[in-house]
Amino acid sequence: MTDAPDHSPTFQEVFREWARFLLIAILLWLVLRTFLVEAYRIPTPSMENTLLVGDHLFVNKAVFGPEIPLLGIRLPALREPVRGEVLVFDSVEEEGRKVVKRLIGLPGDTLAMHGGELYRDGLLVSEPYALRRDGAKSESPDYRLKMRSWQLRYVVGDTTGYAPDLHEWGPLVVPPGQYFMMGDNRDDSYDGRYWGFLPRASVRGTPLVIYYSYDPAEGGRFPALSAIRWDRVGLRPR
Numbered sequence: 001m002t003d004a005p006d007h008s009p010t011f012q013e014v015f016r017e018w019a020r021f022l023l024i025a026i027l028l029w030l031v032l033r034t035f036l037v038e039a040y041r042i043p044t045p046s047m048e049n050t051l052l053v054g055d056h057l058f059v060n061k062a063v064f065g066p067e068i069p070l071l072g073i074r075l076p077a078l079r080e081p082v083r084g085e086v087l088v089f090d091s092v093e094e095e096g097r098k099v100v101k102r103l104i105g106l107p108g109d110t111l112a113m114h115g116g117e118l119y120r121d122g123l124l125v126s127e128p129y130a131l132r133r134d135g136a137k138s139e140s141p142d143y144r145l146k147m148r149s150w151q152l153r154y155v156v157g158d159t160t161g162y163a164p165d166l167h168e169w170g171p172l173v174v175p176p177g178q179y180f181m182m183g184d185n186r187d188d189s190y191d192g193r194y195w196g197f198l199p200r201a202s203v204r205g206t207p208l209v210i211y212y213s214y215d216p217a218e219g220g221r222f223p224a225l226s227a228i229r230w231d232r233v234g235l236r237p238r
Helices: 011-036 141-151
Strands: 037-041 055-060 086-090 098-105 110-114 117-120 169-173 178-182 203-213
Touching: 037 203, 086 178, 098 117, 141 169
Parallel strands: none
Antiparallel strands: 037 055, 055 203, 086 098, 086 203, 098 178, 110 117, 110 169
């Protein structure tokens, strides 16, 4: 009895196996990115100290109903967003841009700020996550005009002399199918106070975990390697 001759795979066979492996990997990545989880990087300080510039997040897209590409159809949501939750959503002003802010008001809520403190339905809201600093934006006439131009349509009561700024505005009633979003860094956040309400359909997900973080302000040629914030890796933004 003689042994069967060895059959070494040819280059074409090896190439086909690798091509099939890569194709499956790419398809799985596309499914995960489209329907389940997507990576997001924090580029601005608007959510300090909850989220810092240089934080990298995994975002849960399945929870609020992901959208099927090209068809524009949303799958059923597992639940609806709740007050105080951090959300990732499509910008209402710039197509293709993702934004992260905190959900402050649901449809039917009456919102106002007095002295930098938030009131909902006439009651002071406890906001341990809010960061308050002196900001130049509150002194800009252009920003105040932008706020006033849209808020006048939703203000409750007499609008004579209404002149909102970052710390004094409202009361406003959130309309059906809309949310009101604000950044935790209240004096350095371009949020719903300026551009208005957010449609429910624009919500894409909520942060799952910070998988990587570094301080881009640190010196050195490669801060992404030399200034890693190890204490933030694994945190769940709340």
